[in-house]
Amino acid sequence: MFNSVFSDLVDAHSKDPVARRKLADLIRDACVNVSHAEYEPVFSDENVPQVGFFYIKSHGISEDLIGKTVEASKAFFALPEETKMELDIHKTPNFKGYTALLGENTDSNGLGDLHEGFDLGWESAVDSIQLDTSAGAPRDDGAMSGENVWPTGLPGFRETVLDYYQRVLQVGQLLFPLFALALDLPENYFDDKTTKPAAIMRLLYYPPQNPTSFKTDPDDRQIGIGAHTDYECFTILWQDRSGGLQVRNTAGKWVDAVPIPGTLVVNLGDQFARWTNDIFKSTLHRVINRSGAERYSIPLFFGTDYDVRLEPIPTCVTPGSPYKYEIMTAGEYVKSRLEATYAHSAPVASAA
Ligand SMILES: O=C(O)CCC(=O)C(=O)O
């Protein structure tokens, strides 16, 4: 069976360390091996285990808020193209705002991604800006500094999107101690590395992909989002019911990560691979929207503070397994990956 874990986050709040440890063990198994008896079959059709993707339930984000956020996303993508282009991601500092169809080429062997996006980074929920006048001040995120941009003429959009953003951040903050436990580290290992949430959230819209692309694009070079690994520690993803998200398993075959109502998908990203010297591997994934309908999804990529250096956890490096990566800050790393992703649609600098 191609199995995965349903991690029930109720136990993340438990005062009982044994309950938290049990949950962390499930997460460890999802991230490092898949032999655990409590697995249920989730991903479709495979007999090969896959690591680094799992589902969470009891995450505490209401269906009502998710519904409102998706409606806000639909309203945004329905705006005229020229209105959306006023927020062009290439015009903003550090990749905030709108990405047009084919604006990204996530797999460098691809021909551009068949999705539109809207990206935002950390910002307090709108309520707290009103209560605390210092909260809305620009934040120093080093290499990744840059304020969010927002559409005008969509009442409630910013409030709803930031409300959802802040709630997913809370879920991310619950997961870091569990990942630490899963690595046999103290629960608070990442606390001092995650004081200023470095989290990018994206509203994504995938138009239906022409079914004839099976024939005209047999190598899947132009799909919803090309094969890639995520750049941060982990991603928390909401996806609608269309399907289309695929994960590459350890046998090199693409398998479906089917949408399961009431759950969010969590997957490991490249920063964790760096922290753990590949004990936690980031998993290759992609989206092909052949549902015939529009697809919406909302990933939030959760990393360490941008000024934190991505250095290996000492217990993950041994003489037999020396450190594999160049050391740099999280901000430098994320920025370099985003620059590569958007390079093909970036305006050519004028000679003047
Ligand atoms: O839309 C999805 O389900 C996945 C999106 C994704 O992989 C990404 O934005 O990195």
Ligand SMILES: [Fe+2]
């Ligand atoms: Fe991704």
